[in-house]
Amino acid sequence: MNLNKNFIHDNFLLDNGMSQSLFHEVAKKLPVVDFHNHINPQHLASDKMYNNIAELWVNEDPYKHRAMRINGLFENTITGKETSDKDKFNAWAQTLPKTMGNPLFHWSCIELKRVFEIDELLTPLSAERIWNTCNIKLKDKSFSANHIMKRWNVDAICTSDSFFDDLSVHKQASLKSGFIVLPSLRADEALDIDNWKSSKFLVQLSQSNKKEINTLEDLKSALHDRLEYFDKHGCKLSDHALNSGFTFQECPDEKAASIFKNIIANKSITATETVQFQSHLLGFLGKSYSNFGWTMQLHIGAHRETSCRLRRLAGPAGGFATIGKTANIKSLCSFLNTLEKSSLLPNVIIFTLNPSDNEALATLTGSFAEDGIPGKVQFGPAWWYNDHLTGIQDQLMAVSNYSLLSRFVGMTTDSRSIMSFSRHEYFRRILCNLIGNWVEKGLIPMNEEILHELITDISYTNSKKIILNEK
Numbered sequence: 001m002n003l004n005k006n007f008i009h010d011n012f013l014l015d016n017g018m019s020q021s022l023f024h025e026v027a028k029k030l031p032v033v034d035f036h037n038h039i040n041p042q043h044l045a046s047d048k049m050y051n052n053i054a055e056l057w058v059n060e061d062p063y064k065h066r067a068m069r070i071n072g073l074f075e076n077t078i079t080g081k082e083t084s085d086k087d088k089f090n091a092w093a094q095t096l097p098k099t100m101g102n103p104l105f106h107w108s109c110i111e112l113k114r115v116f117e118i119d120e121l122l123t124p125l126s127a128e129r130i131w132n133t134c135n136i137k138l139k140d141k142s143f144s145a146n147h148i149m150k151r152w153n154v155d156a157i158c159t160s161d162s163f164f165d166d167l168s169v170h171k172q173a174s175l176k177s178g179f180i181v182l183p184s185l186r187a188d189e190a191l192d193i194d195n196w197k198s199s200k201f202l203v204q205l206s207q208s209n210k211k212e213i214n215t216l217e218d219l220k221s222a223l224h225d226r227l228e229y230f231d232k233h234g235c236k237l238s239d240h241a242l243n244s245g246f247t248f249q250e251c252p253d254e255k256a257a258s259i260f261k262n263i264i265a266n267k268s269i270t271a272t273e274t275v276q277f278q279s280h281l282l283g284f285l286g287k288s289y290s291n292f293g294w295t296m297q298l299h300i301g302a303h304r305e306t307s308c309r310l311r312r313l314a315g316p317a318g319g320f321a322t323i324g325k326t327a328n329i330k331s332l333c334s335f336l337n338t339l340e341k342s343s344l345l346p347n348v349i350i351f352t353l354n355p356s357d358n359e360a361l362a363t364l365t366g367s368f369a370e371d372g373i374p375g376k377v378q379f380g381p382a383w384w385y386n387d388h389l390t391g392i393q394d395q396l397m398a399v400s401n402y403s404l405l406s407r408f409v410g411m412t413t414d415s416r417s418i419m420s421f422s423r424h425e426y427f428r429r430i431l432c433n434l435i436g437n438w439v440e441k442g443l444i445p446m447n448e449e450i451l452h453e454l455i456t457d458i459s460y461t462n463s464k465k466i467i468l469n470e471k
Contacts, residue, residue, distance in 0.1 A: 191240070392430045
């Protein structure tokens with residue numbers, strides 16, 4: 001079954017001549033900078049070859065797993081260790097035609113087209129043919145991890161890395177791939193004090209720095225050493241998941257030190273003390289990021305306590321979280337204000353999982369501006385469940401209406417898969433169509449120089465400046 005005559009055609013999602021011109025003359029030619037993803041840098045350092053299309057495209061993708069669950073497939077078929085890769089691929093082939101209207105449908109069609117030159121829709125009828133076609137190509141070195149990344153015209157990426165990861169692999173990945181591969185710090189472990197004991201976070205932190213941690217100052221010193229390690233390896237960004245229900249309460253050093261003393265003595269602390277201590281550490285880290293010149297990313301609003309059954313089966317990142325309640329704007333402002341009062345507010349990118357927050361967070365970008373720094377606080381791109389057609393449009397409109405679209409940092413994949421860089425093309429087509437329609441409707445003038453600069457900045461330049469640490 002062929003898609004209706006080149007479904008992913010040159011002018012896909014581009015409604016008019018101006019939209020088409022902006023995409024083909026400007027956006028399409030620009031390299032990709034992806035400052036937030038979960039790509040394994042070792043796969044780039046080794047230039048990984050893939051055994052089959054399922055290993056590359058299906059097995060590690062929680063977006064696809066989620067869709068297959070909704071489609072009624074058995075969990076064992078989706079993620080079971082005893083299930084063959086071919087059966088997992090066939091399960092996805094059974095599900096993909098059911099995803100029309102979901103971004104997975106558009107992304108998947110773009111990915112098969114761009115990487116494997118396949119226009120045919122993946123269905124149970126075409127699955128065998130597409131399985132064989134892709135697997136034959138994947139045997140060729142031109143379909144290694146780095147070569148696939150080059151098909152997406154990747155210029156630079158920042159992976160998500162824990163405090164204790166070996167960051168030497170990023171330099172190896174950069175040399176092997178020919179594009180920039182930098183670490184970014186996923187700092188959630190530092191604030192997850194409820195699980196410090198089970199995760200042995202303090203033990204690992206102490207061992208990594210060869211220092212005992214007995215006091216709050218010891219903890220801060222050890223954290224600073226890890227940040228310094230990241231900085232020496234080119235890190236320019238940190239990331240915190242502030243889940244649904246996030247609150248911030250200022251907590252002075254003396255109080256935080258007392259709480260920490262109880263924590264390391266294995267004494268119970270109250271829910272209020274937990275929030276206070278987390279707030280204190282978050283403030284310390286935020287100020288530290290500023291000192292290092294990093295950008296702090298805040299991913300707000302995921303509600304992760306859903307199905308205990310699926311968590312046991314698929315792990316904490318299995319694709320079963322949901323959208324939480326709207327952001328606590330008062331707490332968020334209090335946190336940012338605490339940093340600003342110390343003259344140590346870093347550049348900030350705020351993502352939300354709840355689209356009801358769009359206008360509030362877009363407005364917040366103007367509440368903590370700083371002399372000489374364009375886009376000091378950013379409302380980040382449509383994230384996770386929101387990076388669909390209307391979700392991207394809504395986010396762009398919120399930034400445009402309440403902030404400065406020209407200073408927006410553009411798209412990220414937030415994905416584990418190198419196939420997911422299709423999302424940059426998808427975003428750029430939606431962006432160019434939005435701007436092109438504004439021109440066609442007479443809402444903005446047809447000034448080629450200004451329009452080209454706008455598309456270039458949003459698609460590439462603004463995000464590249466983050467990685468290069470430029471103003």
